[in-house]
């Protein structure tokens with residue numbers, strides 16, 4: 537029997553649960569959430585707070601993190617992996633994912649998403665509703681692509697960056713680590729690490745700090761420093 541534990545029973549957690557149920561891959565789903573007023577979400581049990589994750593290891597073989605904040609999501613994903621949970625990727629059946637793309641564990645792909653050939657999506661990413669990731673793109677770990685975003689071919693988005701709703705990225709651009717691309721922005725040139733950009737074309741609006749004790753290396757394991765040539769020749 538396949539049982540999935542979802543960390544986070546908020547709006548994003550409900551969408552992840554819905555996508556997981558749509559796959560037909562899970563016999564049972566339950567949530568962990570720190571809101572102790574939640575007992576039942578979408579008719580599924582909330583079986584404890586986040587910190588109780590070790591207690592459920594025997595009952596639930598697989599777990600996924602449904603937390604919107606990129607850094608927090610990656611930290612919890614790491615804890616679950618270390619605890620021995622299987623970390624699946626959840627891919628909504630109405631998405632169109634190229635057989636020549638690669639999706640790493642812990643990533644969730646919502647309804648209406650398109651991922652084209654030779655794209656590579658790292659660990660713990662969110663590809664939100666009706667976004668598109670075109671050929672040869674590299675999304676490193678912990679990236680969030682918001683609803684309606686279009687990423688053209690051969691774009692590289694580094695770890696923990698967030699592309700806001702409806703933003704668009706032109707071909708061959710690199711977006712740095714821990715970047716926020718504001719809603720509706722058009723990115724036409726490379727963006728450095730740790731900034732928020734907005735506008736058409738994108739301009740830097742502010743510098744950002746990584747609000748976490750863990751260093752940048754935590755988010756970019758060597759295995760995810762992908763070479764573009766390797767991406768073009770790999771298939772699932």
Ligand SMILES: CC(=O)SCCNC(=O)CCNC(=O)[C@H](O)C(C)(C)COP(=O)(O)OP(=O)(O)OC[C@H]1O[C@@H](n2cnc3c(N)ncnc32)[C@H](O)[C@@H]1OP(=O)(O)O
Pocket residue numbers: 664682683699700701716717718719720721732734735741
């Ligand atoms: C399923 C789901 O719901 S997934 C979630 C999807 N939601 C989103 O994608 C929301 C994205 N959020 C945004 O775009 C927000 O505007 C944020 C996160 C960028 C705001 O970040 P903040 O750091 O709070 O920025 P702040 O509001 O201080 O604005 C800083 C500057 O950027 C500008 N700015 C902020 N957002 C935008 C935007 N979308 N377009 C143009 N300019 C913008 C502000 O006007 C301000 O400009 P100024 O300094 O010239 O006055």
